[in-house]
Amino acid sequence: MSMIDIDDLKHGLLPVRQAEARWRQANADRQAGGEAGADMTPLFDALDQAHKAYLDACIGLHGYVQGAVNVAEGRRADQDE
Known part of the structure; x- marks a missing residue:
């Protein structure tokens, strides 16, 4: 494993x-x-920007974990299964 x-x-x-x-x-x-x-417009804008940044970070984490899995399984980090 x-x-x-x-x-x-x-x-x-x-x-x-x-x-x-x-x-x-x-x-x-x-x-x-x-x-x-x-x-309330500035507060809603700030909330929207923070939410988008959070989603972007989650998408980045997915790529990071996928790369770690690829390396652990003996492939390049950017190589798909």
């Missing part, structure tokens, strides 16, 4: 964790900023 180094996976998770923290903070800011009559 092929093995993958856990530290390699932790390194790939870091951008996802950071993006998730920014997304959660943007959501908390949006929820806290709901004054009556206040312009």
